[in-house]
Amino acid sequence: MNSLREQLSVDKFRNEKEKQQGLEAMFHGEKKFLTNGGMGAGFTEEEFCGAMAEAGFPSVYSAAVPGWKISQEPAGRQNSNNLREMNAEAIQSAATYLRQRCEYAIKGANFMEMLPSYSDSREEVIKSDAFDVLMLGAGMDEKLPARMAEANAELQRREPKRSLYYMPIVSSVLAAKAYYHRYAKRGKQPDSLRVPDGYYLELPIDEDENTAGGHLGFSKNRGLDPDAFDPAAILEGIRKFDKTSPVILAGGVAYRDQIQKALDMGFDGVSMGTRLLLTRESGMSDEQIIVKYLNELIGIIVDQNSSTGFWSSRLDVPYTERTDETMRDALLKCVNCVGSGCQYRKNRECPTDETYCIYRDLIKARLGEDVGIYFSGGQIVIMRHDSLYTSDGKPYVPTIEEGLDFTLTHDSPKKPKYSAETQAGPAAKNPNTPLAS
Structure with missing residues (x-):
């Protein structure tokens, strides 16, 4: 039997064709994987992603305020317009770095929908042509399925065998179902909308009452009850309307047995935050x-x-x-x-x-x-x-x-x-x- 690392790591691809085959295996449920949570502002930047790639795992770049260095500018320059400019510069700089260091590694970028700069940063990531998977949380974007369909059409006109994937970050069946049914299944032109390629299930608390790190993905007025966030029940609920797309589990994952438990439940992979934050390559000192x-x-x-x-x-x-x-x-x-x-x-x-x-x-x-x-x-x-x-x-x-x-x-x-x-x-x-x- 393969080791847990062998089960969750990806090959070091030598060309674009091999990478696309690897992505297809991940998103067709043929390959389980481990990745990192995207941590902003500036904690999972390009050097972090490069190190994840060299270790053999897909990485996630934080595109939530990547232009955070604006905080070091004079007060007169610290405004929303200049932040958007610095976000764009940071994303393009990261894209250049990652193409040079690990061109054929699988790379994702995550966003917070509630940020006013979200849509601009998303477009910069798409334009950079350096990322393979978009992950969106802290809000829901009902226009994302249409934009992802459009982005894929544009990409495949240039490179017919490439795809750009997306995974909503959710903490409930209801949120996942909204993307699948309400946003991506409406209208009379199915090719104009792309259903989620997978789901990033981030739970705020586990059965041992360990909280996830950072902002917790549940309603502002909802209690933090582990019973309300049963991963097996949520996975079962998602499988009722989407039987094949990968669902990965985040929140309370830091050890081998916790990863194995998630896989045994039927999850297609896991994501870790705090464990990988506490490394030399993260933005934490x-x-x-x-x-x-x-x-x-x-x-x-x-x-x-x-x-x-x-x-x-x-x-x-x-x-x-x-x-x-x-x-x-x-x-x-x-x-x-x-x-x-x-x-x-x-x-x-x-x-x-x-x-x-x-x-x-x-x-x-x-x-x-x-x-x-x-x-x-x-x-x-x-x-x-x-x-x-x-x-x-x-x-x-x-x-x-x-x-x-x-x-x-x-x-x-x-x-x-x-x-x-x-x-x-x-x-x-x-x-x-x-x-x-």
Whole structure:
């Protein structure tokens, strides 16, 4: 029997024909695969994707605010128009880099639909001709099936044997079904709409009450109940209307037995976030990996303080203190990253509001600053004790290759004696409990 790595890795293709055959095998359910979650702003960039490719796995580039370096520009240049320009430059630069380093590797790009810059960034990714799979979450784009059909028609006029695939990022049967039936099956010209090629099922919490990292894919007003996010039940629901497209599982995946369990359920692959964030090639600084992620005194907090309004899972460390000065600075440098729904702007007059500016504080983490938003999955309280993160008795930051090898050969240990609630705070049990930073 093939090892788990052999089952989930892809060949190192020598030409475009071989790559297209590999993609067809993945999207026809003939080849299972492992990939990474796209983590913005700037945590899964081109160097990360190149390392994933060299390790033998499909990669996902984060196209959610790839032009984040605009935050280092003078305040007068930090606006939505210039952000779009820098997003485009970053995507084209990444495309050039990836063509040179791993031209025939399978590469994806992910997006957040709620961002005003989404459609422009999506078009830049399509235009770059360097990516094979588009993944879209944090909202739903009812026009995407038509745009993907159009993009494929344009591509195949130039290269008849190539395809551009897409996978909605969903957390329920209802969302997957909306893409398949409501968006992609309407109209009298089926060739003008492309049904999803697969589904990226990202669940906010698993049966062991481990949260996924970052923004959690469920309704702002919905409780965080593991029973509501049963992966087997959701997969069964998807299979009732789409029997063949691959469905991969994300959220709470960091060890061999967790991957094998997903495959045994019938999933076509898995995606990992936190495990691969804690590597040298990610955009997270080695110093902050050691002093924050590997620090057993730092727990996980689940709150609704993101300016997106969504629940999120992060390390329980301080973000920028809300003062008149920091508020003025954030508003002066606002790039309208999350649009009109920004809770930070909406609540700026409320003295007790605890919302943070996601643009500012996530980029602070990207730059390795002490204060910022450090997203993480709940399993970090277990993972940080793994031998992977120690060398010669000292804290160690592994490479992507080392992280993948460890994951594919080590089962999850038993939970520490302290409870998840002790580490994660009351929101782990009751997401309606407000938490202070």
